[in-house]
Amino acid sequence: MGVYDGKDYPISNSLSGDASAGTRVDANTVTFVYKKDGKVTITTTNVVSSDRKTYTITAKGTNPLGQTINSVALYEKQ
Secondary structure: OOOOEOOOEEOOOOOOOOEEEEEEEEOOEEEEEEEEOOEEEEEEEEEEOOOOOEEEEEEEEEOOOOOEEEEEEEEEOO
């Protein structure tokens, strides 16, 4: 569960940042922007397929060491 109003909410115990903002793009897509000290660190796009059998997370940004992150994770329902 999450709030998808685009506003920053504090998070704790996360390497991604100290705040996140979620936005619902459509019925199957949500984006999250993670921030550290007000600066965007990582943006993720989370998509559930129409048939609900796959879930894809695309992440772009930088990690705490300043290294570029560009990853895709694909989950399939078993």
